Every structure is written in C-alpha cells, then in structure tokens.
Amino acid sequence: MSYNPSEIEKKWQQKWSEEGAFEPLEDKSLEKKYILSMFPFPSGRLHMGHVRNYSIGDAMARYYRKQNYNVLHPIGFDAFGMPAENAAIKHGRHPKEWTYSNIDYMRKELSALGLSFSETREFATCDELYTKWEQEFIIKMYEEKLLYRESTTVNWCEDCHTVLANEQVEEGCCWRCDNPVELKEMPGYYLDIRKYADELLEDLKLLEGKWPSQVLAMQSNWIGKSQGLEFGFKFTEASLTKLGSKYDGFSVFTTRPDTVYGVTYTALAPEHPIVKELIKNGLLDGEVAQKITAIGNMTEVERAKAGKEGYDLGISVIHPLTGEEIPVWTANFVLASYGGGAVMSVPTHDERDFEFATKYNLPLKYVIEGGEEGTAYTGEGKLINSGELDGTPNVEAKSAVIKLFEEKGLGTGTTNYKLRNWGVSRQRYWGAPIPFVHCDDCGLVPEKVENLPIALPEDVEITGEGNPLEKHP
Ligand SMILES: [Zn+2]
Ligand SMILES: [Zn+2]
Structure with a gap:
C-alpha cells in the first residue's frame, strides 16, 4: 500500500476534529498541562519557521496526552500592529477584514499540518473580548x-x-x-518599567552560572544603575543678570563625586531649557545657535557616533565647595534623557571629558594621585587638591563627598538608571x-x-x- 498523504491525513484530521480529540477535558481529577507556542502574526501564509516552531509544541502536547494529562494546547494570532495595517493599506483593504481573512486561511494551513491545537479555544488579539x-x-x-x-x-x-x-x-x-x-x-x-529596575537587577544573580555572562552583563548595562551625587551649580552674578531671573542655576548628577574638586567646566544638553532660553533671547551667536539646534535634532545614536562637539555658552557657575568660577558649555555627548541633561566635567579623570577639554583647550586639575600629566587618569589613588579630603583614598571619598554635600545642604546621594x-x-x-x-x-x-x-x-x-x-x- 502506498502512502497518500492528502487522503490519509485528511481522513484522520477529520476524525480528530469530529471527536474533539484535542479539546481539554472538564475533568478536575486529571493532572493539567498547558502548552503554549508563540502566536503567529496573521501575515497570510505559513512558512517553514512556523512548521518548525509548532511541531515542537505539538509533539509535547501529544506526548502528555498519551501520558494521560489533561492538555490545553491552544493557538491564537498576534493580530494587532503596524505590519498588518500597512499590508492592508497596500492591498486597499480594511485591516480588520484583511486580518481575519488571513486568519481563516492560516487556520486551514495549520490544521492541514495535523497540529493538535484545541479548536474551541482559538482567538486573535484583535478580538473584542481580548x-x-x-x-x-x-x-x-x-x-x-x-x-x-x-x-x-x-x-x-x-x-x-x-x-x-x-x-x-x-x-x-x-x-x-x-x-x-x-x-x-x-x-x-x-x-x-523603571519601578522594576532593582528587582530585575537583583534577580540577574539567580541566573549566574546558568546564562552566558555576556548576556547577564548586557542586561545589567541595559538597566544601567548608577549610584551618585546630585547637586546644584548656582550662576555667577554676571550670568544671572544675563539670563534674567528665570534660572538661578542647574543641577547635575555624577557617579564620580570623588572627583568633584577637579571640575573645570560643566556641560548642558543642547536641548536643555537654559540653552533654549539663551537661543530664544538671542544671547548666542546666530551661527552657533543654529549648530546647537541641529545637534538637538539628532538622535542619541547619531550623537554617540559623531565626534565630540560643543560650544561655550558665555555663562558661568560657582563651584559649590571651592567658590571657583566654572564655565558652562553645551556638548553633543550630554543627553537630555540622562541625569537631567547637565553634567559636571572632570577632564583629568574621565576619558570623554578629557577628549572634549583637549579639543577646546579647557583647563585641567588633577585631584587623584597616580596619573601622568597630560592624560586622563581613571585609576584609583589618594585625593589631592581636594581641600579637607586630601589624602583620602578616592573609593572611600565617594561616600565622604556625598556626606559632605548632604551635611552642607548642597546635594543628595541618588540613584540613576539608563533604563527608559x-x-x-x-x-x-x-x-x-x-x-x-x-x-x-x-x-x-x-x-x-x-x-x-x-x-x-x-x-x-x-x-x-x-x-x-x-x-x-
Ligand atoms: Zn519606519
Ligand atoms: Zn471631567
């Protein structure tokens, strides 16, 4: 006897359907098994990827039915979304009509494959009940x-x-x-989702040794938790006069409070309200204003790929600990979405700040011992040029500086996340x-x-x- 699939398979598929062979039973005494495969998009046609995917779930469902489990193995359609809407527009049809007619077609294909889905539990995510x-x-x-x-x-x-x-x-x-x-x-x-950032981070520990360490590192970088100091810079008298009374300063977030004595400039994101105010009031050169606006219109990714670029805003702030006058710049590497769109810059102990300072000839002030003149030193060491904290190892100085700011009412220790x-x-x-x-x-x-x-x-x-x-x- 030769095997004729279109005859034999059709015969059995019909029998399965008539007998409801794949329907879960209303029998609470049996042990339950819920086997769910990822829903397909109702794009119109199945492809070999679907066959591969659904064969796996089907084999499991059949195995557990034979083991006398009460198996629920449903199928559904992930039906809302832009691909469906765009395809419908292209074919001059309404997305609803387009989607449901695709589902009808795909259902026939799925059942022709002999997959053992429940026929009474099927749904689409565009169903009103869903x-x-x-x-x-x-x-x-x-x-x-x-x-x-x-x-x-x-x-x-x-x-x-x-x-x-x-x-x-x-x-x-x-x-x-x-x-x-x-x-x-x-x-x-x-x-x-940021409410879950700490929980997500904490639970990554449960996967250590089970997941590849690069994947865990990627996850933790994606969450991007950093502990640091948030504090305010106040404008100098001259800058206050220039800006009018709208702003008296701005606050920054830093993960390196230990280097706070080494700040030689600050930088605002090009889309920061203070930068916009300066542009609006004509306080910046027209060409410069145009360039700043153009940077603000670039995406974060484009900005990350571009070389360091910035402009002196012609205003300055006062260092909260030393009273020194610090210039305020705008720079393309400062993102509005992180830390309030303003940063303190310590070129002597940060590669990025160093690159920028070198390009624009900004001053350098070393505050951690151990580096070489004319380079950014990012290693550990004792503090120098840091007032009462001189001699403190920089790792310990992080919390000491936070404490100092909190005691003087100048700032607070905070947590920041990269996760949006x-x-x-x-x-x-x-x-x-x-x-x-x-x-x-x-x-x-x-x-x-x-x-x-x-x-x-x-x-x-x-x-x-x-x-x-x-x-x-
Ligand atoms: Zn697009
Ligand atoms: Zn109302």
Whole structure:
C-alpha cells in the first residue's frame, strides 16, 4: 500500500476534529498541562519557521496526552500592529477584514499540518473580548501608577508615522523601514518599567552560572544603575543678570563625586531649557545657535557616533565647595534623557571629558594621585587638591563627598538608571484603543470597567497618514 498523504491525513484530521480529540477535558481529577507556542502574526501564509516552531509544541502536547494529562494546547494570532495595517493599506483593504481573512486561511494551513491545537479555544488579539481584558489591565496598571501619560521627546519615523523605542532605532534608522529617525515632542502613554529596575537587577544573580555572562552583563548595562551625587551649580552674578531671573542655576548628577574638586567646566544638553532660553533671547551667536539646534535634532545614536562637539555658552557657575568660577558649555555627548541633561566635567579623570577639554583647550586639575600629566587618569589613588579630603583614598571619598554635600545642604546621594520607561502609544489605527478620555477639568479619566471593551470604530479611512481616529467624527 502506498502512502497518500492528502487522503490519509485528511481522513484522520477529520476524525480528530469530529471527536474533539484535542479539546481539554472538564475533568478536575486529571493532572493539567498547558502548552503554549508563540502566536503567529496573521501575515497570510505559513512558512517553514512556523512548521518548525509548532511541531515542537505539538509533539509535547501529544506526548502528555498519551501520558494521560489533561492538555490545553491552544493557538491564537498576534493580530494587532503596524505590519498588518500597512499590508492592508497596500492591498486597499480594511485591516480588520484583511486580518481575519488571513486568519481563516492560516487556520486551514495549520490544521492541514495535523497540529493538535484545541479548536474551541482559538482567538486573535484583535478580538473584542481580548481587547476588553487588555483594557481592563491597562486601567488596573493606571490605578497602580504603572501606566502614565506624559509629553516627551520621542524617536519618530516619518515613514511609519509612529514613535519608536530606543531599542527599535538601529544606527539612527527605523528597524522596520530603515528611514532616518527624527526627534519629536509628543504626548504618549508609558509603562513605568523603571519601578522594576532593582528587582530585575537583583534577580540577574539567580541566573549566574546558568546564562552566558555576556548576556547577564548586557542586561545589567541595559538597566544601567548608577549610584551618585546630585547637586546644584548656582550662576555667577554676571550670568544671572544675563539670563534674567528665570534660572538661578542647574543641577547635575555624577557617579564620580570623588572627583568633584577637579571640575573645570560643566556641560548642558543642547536641548536643555537654559540653552533654549539663551537661543530664544538671542544671547548666542546666530551661527552657533543654529549648530546647537541641529545637534538637538539628532538622535542619541547619531550623537554617540559623531565626534565630540560643543560650544561655550558665555555663562558661568560657582563651584559649590571651592567658590571657583566654572564655565558652562553645551556638548553633543550630554543627553537630555540622562541625569537631567547637565553634567559636571572632570577632564583629568574621565576619558570623554578629557577628549572634549583637549579639543577646546579647557583647563585641567588633577585631584587623584597616580596619573601622568597630560592624560586622563581613571585609576584609583589618594585625593589631592581636594581641600579637607586630601589624602583620602578616592573609593572611600565617594561616600565622604556625598556626606559632605548632604551635611552642607548642597546635594543628595541618588540613584540613576539608563533604563527608559516603555512607550505604548503608537499613533496608528490597528491596535487596542487606550481606554481613557481627556477632560479639560479632570485630566485623564479611565473608562468604567463595565463599559469595556472600547472597540475600534470601523468606519474610518485608513491611509497610514497619522491617526485616523483624529478624523473620526
Ligand atoms: Zn519606519
Ligand atoms: Zn471631567
């Protein structure tokens, strides 16, 4: 007898379906097993990657059924998102119709493969029932202060008409379409994932020896926790007069409080409010102002790749411990998103500050013993030129300086993270609507849970240009 797959497999697949062979049983006495494979995007066609993925889960599900487990092995479709919306626009169809017709087709393909999914538990993430739960979670997260709305500078892809996370910007370009990314000020909803930074960091220890150490190092750098000192620099009288009464100074964050006596200049991010104020009031040379604005419009990645560039802002601050006058610069390596967009610079003990100081001929002052003249010394040693702290090993001096600032009421010890909160707004149509209304009087008001789901209106024209809901009556 020859094996004719289209005959034999069809026969058994039909029998499985009729008998509900892959449905979980309503039998509480059996031991349960929930086997879930990653959902496919309903792009229209399965490919060999899907076959590989779903064969693994299928083999496990069949194995456990034979072991007399009560197995739930469902399938679903990860159906919202821009790829689906863009594909629908390209084919001149509504994303909903496009998505569900793809799902119908893919379901047939999956079952022709003989995969043992439950037929009664299937769903798509664009189903209204799913949206209902998603929106309830969003409201719960808002109530727990894990979700908030804020206007920030975001990475914007003009081609996709959407905001991108830093992780989605590759070499200054959009990960999806390779279009250069620009910066834009825009309100959006954010998940406060930084609340979990310490927990994430702490739990990496549980993976030591189990995960590759480079992966653990990458994770910990991504969180980027640093302990340091936050303190204020006050403007000199002359600078105060120049700036008017709007600002009396700015605060900086440093992870090297031990080098605070070695500060010879400070630097603000090009998009810092004080820099904007100077530009607005015509206090900077026109050409310089243009160049600073241009740096402010570059993405963080582009700026990191560019050479050090900066401009003297023509104002100065007073060193809080020594009373020395310190010039204020703006520099492309200072990012608005980190430490408030202002840094103290110690060229003698920091490579980056040294490179900048050398380029612009700024003064050097050594405060840790052991270095060579004319180089940045980043090793350990005893403090010099540091007032009452002279002779203290620099590692110990970190906490001593924090204590000194706190005692004098000049600053506080703080923790900073590189980890950014996660933006969940996408400014496009095909996604779960965020269930809030904006009221002029009460601000953000969540929808009542009993009114969920807030479904997407379907009578909209979807062009891919901006948010179609804005044009919806
Ligand atoms: Zn793009
Ligand atoms: Zn109201």
